[in-house]
Amino acid sequence: xxxxxxxxxxxxxxxxxxxxxxxxxxxxxxxxxxxxxxxxxxxxxxxxxxxxxxxxxxxxxxxxxxxxxxxxxxxxxxxxxxxxxxxxxxxxxxxxxxxxxxxxxxxxxxxxxxxxxxxxxxxxxxxxxxxxxxxxxxxxxxxxxxxxxxxxxxxxxxxxxxxxxxxxxxxxxxxxxxxxxxxxxxxxxxxxxxxxxxxxxxxxxxxxxxxxxxxxxxxxxxxxxxxxxxxxxxxxxxxxxxxxxxxxxxxxxxxxxxxxxxxxxxxxxxxxxxxxxxx
Amino acid sequence: xxxxxxxxxxxxxxxxxxxxxxxxxxxxxxxxxxxxxxxxxxxxxxxxxxxxxxxxxxxxxxxxxxxxxxxxxxxxxxxxxxxxxxxxxxxxxxxxxxxxxxxxxxxxxxxxxxxxxxxxxxxxxxxxxxxxxxxxxxxxxxxxxxxxxxxxxxxxxxxxxxxxxxxxxxxxxxxxxxxxxxxxxxxxxxxxxxxxxxxxxxxxxxxxxxxxxxxxxxxxxxxxxxxxxxxxxxxxxxxxxxxxxxxxxxxxxxxxxxxxxxxxxxxxxxxxxxxxxxxxxxxxxxxxxxxx
Numbered sequence: 001x002x003x004x005x006x007x008x009x010x011x012x013x014x015x016x017x018x019x020x021x022x023x024x025x026x027x028x029x030x031x032x033x034x035x036x037x038x039x040x041x042x043x044x045x046x047x048x049x050x051x052x053x054x055x056x057x058x059x060x061x062x063x064x065x066x067x068x069x070x071x072x073x074x075x076x077x078x079x080x081x082x083x084x085x086x087x088x089x090x091x092x093x094x095x096x097x098x099x100x101x102x103x104x105x106x107x108x109x110x111x112x113x114x115x116x117x118x119x120x121x122x123x124x125x126x127x128x129x130x131x132x133x134x135x136x137x138x139x140x141x142x143x144x145x146x147x148x149x150x151x152x153x154x155x156x157x158x159x160x161x162x163x164x165x166x167x168x169x170x171x172x173x174x175x176x177x178x179x180x181x182x183x184x185x186x187x188x189x190x191x192x193x194x195x196x197x198x199x200x201x202x203x204x205x206x207x208x209x210x211x212x213x214x215x216x217x218x219x220x221x222x223x224x225x226x227x228x229x230x231x232x233x234x235x236x237x238x239x240x241x242x243x244x245x246x247x248x249x250x251x252x253x254x255x256x257x258x259x260x261x262x263x264x265x266x267x268x269x270x271x272x273x274x275x276x277x278x279x
Numbered sequence: 280x281x282x283x284x285x286x287x288x289x290x291x292x293x294x295x296x297x298x299x300x301x302x303x304x305x306x307x308x309x310x311x312x313x314x315x316x317x318x319x320x321x322x323x324x325x326x327x328x329x330x331x332x333x334x335x336x337x338x339x340x341x342x343x344x345x346x347x348x349x350x351x352x353x354x355x356x357x358x359x360x361x362x363x364x365x366x367x368x369x370x371x372x373x374x375x376x377x378x379x380x381x382x383x384x385x386x387x388x389x390x391x392x393x394x395x396x397x398x399x400x401x402x403x404x405x406x407x408x409x410x411x412x413x414x415x416x417x418x419x420x421x422x423x424x425x426x427x428x429x430x431x432x433x434x435x436x437x438x439x440x441x442x443x444x445x446x447x448x449x450x451x452x453x454x455x456x457x458x459x460x461x462x463x464x465x466x467x468x469x470x471x472x473x474x475x476x477x478x479x480x481x482x483x484x485x486x487x488x489x490x491x492x493x494x495x496x497x498x499x500x501x502x503x504x505x506x507x508x509x510x511x512x513x514x515x516x517x518x519x520x521x522x523x524x525x526x527x528x529x530x531x532x533x534x535x536x537x538x539x540x541x542x543x544x545x546x547x548x549x550x551x552x553x554x555x556x557x558x559x560x561x562x563x564x565x566x567x568x569x570x571x
Contacts (some may be wrong), residue, residue, distance in 0.1 A: 029396070117295065128310065235505075
């Protein structure tokens with residue numbers, strides 16, 4: 001018995017070592033990015049772990065270096081914040097509304113709407129790229145925030161997730177509230193939304209992350225320099241002979257860290273919601 | 280089911296319905312129409328050219344490459360990400376402490392942007408990078424990582440595997456946790472070896488979760504754009520030219536909107552048929568082994 005206990009302990013230790021090694025390999029690219037963003041320019045991309053550090057790259061990002069224009073980066077960051085928050089907010093709002101109608105409201109035509117959503121989910125998004133771009137042009141929204149927000153205001157995935165979640169909430173809650181004279185808006189706001197807190201954290205993070213890192217769409221509907229999002233600006237600045245790798249790493253940190261902070265803030269709720277959504 | 284209820288239902292669904300009409304149903308029809316024309320994205324007039332676009336597309340090396348490249352990425356990416364996420368899930372399953380710290384750590388790569396991941400990889404493999412210095416100094420070889428077809432494919436596959444491993448490991452971990460502990464205890468009494476335990480018990484009972492990650496990872500290979508756009512531009516010689524890359528190039532670089540629409544329709548058809556076939560094969564495979 002004692003022997004097997006010792007054996008188990010050794011096994012556990014081996015697994016911890018393995019898990020830590022795996023984790024280091026997986027997180028190393030992030031470390032490489034952060035270290036290089038703080039590295040002296042003579043050492044960027046020259047060493048696995050730089051030995052000389054400076055704030056040069058961040059300074060360049062904020063002041064624009066010898067080019068002297070700081071605006072592109074701070075402006076792009078703000079654009080990313082505006083576009084992502086507006087888009088994500090709308091995707092959440094509409095997701096909850098439509099899911100409530102599809103799961104808890106009994107109305108004529110519900111099956112039709114439901115089938116339309118399923119039919120829509122079925123199509124690879126690539127087929128819509130060109131005509132959607134043309135629609136944005138025709139509506140006169142090309143090169144505006146709206147071009148990046150409106151076509152990304154509805155998420156089928158969010159509707160799908162919320163519909164499944166709402167279906168699991170017993171109808172009795174809603175009927176009781178209705179007897180008390182609550183309207184559908186009130187039920188949605190006072191019962192359904194609070195009850196779906198954990199899954200909301202998951203949906204919010206996934207939507208925000210995808211919107212924040214979107215490249216293709218933002219790239220084709222925004223052209224002028226002060227409309228670019230951070231991800232698109234970074235993409236444009238980066239070529240095989242890019243002369244400023246340091247600031248690009250600093251910009252990458254700027255693009256990655258906010259999402260990671262949010263993720264860690266919502267970490268616990270995220271885990272709960274994930275467990276539910278994976279069942 | 281009174282009239283008032285009907286109205287409210289439609290009001291609640293209206294955001295989606297309007298969106299679906301403007302940004303899905305309309306564009307779908309428009310896309311079909313465009314694919315039969317020779318429109319160049321700018322000129323006011325354009326001609327109906329019938330099936331010419333489709334025939335032309337199928338004969339060009341770019342489109343043919345896009346067709347095959349997806350499957351090449353599949354061969355590299357799917358086994359890689361499955362093995363990695365399975366390894367992560369098995370190693371951290373049932374750890375008494377810090378399990379969620381590990382899970383969150385492994386999930387972090389999923390939050391990165393494809394542009395950032397490409398930037399890091401490019402820097403890491405640049406001419407003076409530690410990797411290349413080491414290879415030159417020790418073995419006297421210089422590898423053109425992104426300039427040779429096989430390594431370019433492999434690098435993009437590796438970036439994607441890095442990104443998705445933590446996410447899929449999360450799915451597999453919850454699959455592992457749902458396996459009844461008593462099955463393992465009974466097996467232990469029967470004197471089952473570790474290897475048998477993994478192949479005969481864990482894997483079959485994990486199959487539903489594995490099926491999910493497999494379907495998701497096959498799906499990923501049809502939508503590759505950012506990493507390829509950033510690192511190789513579809514090259515060398517179309518070796519990493521994905522569907523999205525080809526459509527983007529034809530529509531927004533060469534300004535051939537009609538022709539690009541035809542390619543988009545071809546891409547959708549190929550995606551649709553492939554995913555359907557993959558699902559069927561996976562289901563049959565599971566059934567034949569008695570896993571489902």
